[in-house]
Amino acid sequence: MESNKIGIDYKAKAGRPDIYKNTVSRNNNVNIHTHVHTGIENNECDICGKTFTLMKKLKCHADKHAGVKKHECDICGKAFARKCNLQIHTNTHIGVKKFICDVCGKAFFRKVSLKSHMDVHVGIKNHVCDICGKAFTKKTDLNSHMDMHVGFKNHKCYVCGKAFSRKGNLKDHMDVHVGIKKHVCDICGKAFTKKSDLKCHVDMHGGIKNHKCEVCGKSFTQKSHLRFHSYIHADLKNYACDICGKAFTQKSSLNVHSDIHADIKNHTCDICGKAYTQKSSLKAHSIEHACFNHKCDVCGNAFSQKGSVKSHMDIHAAIKNHICDICGRAFTKKSHLNSHMDMHVGLKNHKCDVCGKSFTERSSLRLHYNRHAGIKNHKCDVCGKAFFQKGNLKSHMDIHAGIRLECDVCGKVFTHNGSFKLHMDIHAGPRNH
Incomplete structure (x- = not known):
C-alpha cells in the first residue's frame, strides 16, 4: 500500500x-x-x-x-x-526595518505600517472625522485629531510643561528649546523652528496680507500680528514696566522700552558709529545721513533744504527779527516765536509717547526724548562730562572758568549762571506776563 x-x-x-x-x-x-x-x-x-x-x-x-x-x-x-x-x-x-516602500524607500519595522504608509502615496484617506469631516490616511492620525476636539492634550513638554494633542506637535515644540531651526527660507535664508512660521514669513516676502482688522481695515501677514494689533483698539496693555509702570500692548515693545532704563544701545549707525537704544531712533538718525546734505559752515549742523541753512545762519548772525508782543523776547525764526506764544497761552501740543509729558515746543520734546534714550550729545571738552542740553553744558563750563556770581541782596555765591538767574528771580518775585 x-x-x-x-x-x-x-x-x-x-x-x-x-x-x-x-x-x-x-x-x-x-x-x-x-x-x-x-x-x-x-x-x-x-x-x-x-x-x-x-x-x-x-x-x-x-x-x-x-x-x-x-x-x-x-x-x-x-x-x-x-x-x-x-x-x-x-x-x-x-x-x-525589513519592510521597505518601493516608491520613496522609507523602511518600517512592521508590515502593517508599510501598508498604511502606501495610502499616503495613492492619496487614500479612509479615516474620516465624524465631527468636522477631515480625512486621514492613518487611523492613529485620526485618533490624535479627535483628541483636539475633546480637548485632550496627553503629550506634555517636560521642559516648560506645555501640552499638545499630537505627539508630532510636541516634537516640533522641543526644537524650540534645543534651538533647532529646520525650516529655512529660500529667499533670505532665515530659519524657523516651525513650518507654519516659515509659511507666514514667505507671505511677507510676497506681500500677502490675509489677516485683516475688522475695526480699521489694516492687513497683516501673520495672524499673531493682527491679534496684537487688536489690543490697540481694545486698549489692552498687559505688559507693564517694573521700573516706571508704563504699560504696552506688546511684549516686544516692553523689551525695547526696558533697554532705555538699562541704557542698552544695540542699534549702531554704520556710518558714524553712534549707538541708540531703539531701532526707530537709529532709523531717524540714518535719514539725517541720507537726506541732510546742506551743512552749516559755522557749527556743522546739517539740513535737508538749502533754505533751512539760510534761515539757520540768522542764529549765528544774531539776527532776531521776530519779537514777542507780550514779553519782548526776540527770535531768529517765526516758527520759534509761534512756539513761544504757545507758552504764554499754556498750549502744549507736543506730547511724549513714552511717559505722556507735554511740551510747548517740538525742540523741547526732541530734547526730552534724548533723556529716555540716554543720549547726551553735549560733552565737556575739559572733563568729559556729558549733558542732555546745550544750556546745561554752558552752565557747567562756568565751573572750569572759575566764575563766581554773588547775589547783591543776600551775598550768596554761584558758579552757574543759570542758577544765579533763578536765584535772582526769587528776590525779584513773580513776573506779570
Missing part, C-alpha cells in the same frame, strides 16, 4: 504506535491549517466577540484582556502578549 501525503506507511501503524500518534497529530495540524485558507472563524472571544480561525490565536487574544504578557524583551524588559510582537519590538533595538 502506498504511503499517505506525509510519508507514513499504514502497515507499520500496528507495530509502531508512536508513529501512528505522530501521524494523527500532523493530520490534525493540516486540518487546522486549512481553516486559514477557508476563512472559517469558529473560535469566538467571550469578552469582545471577536472571532479567529485558530484556537491558538484566540488564546493569545484572551491574554490581552487578562493583561497577561508572557513574552519579555531581554534588552529593555518590555513585555508583550504575543511572541510576534516581541520579535517586531526586538527589531527596533537592532535597527532592522
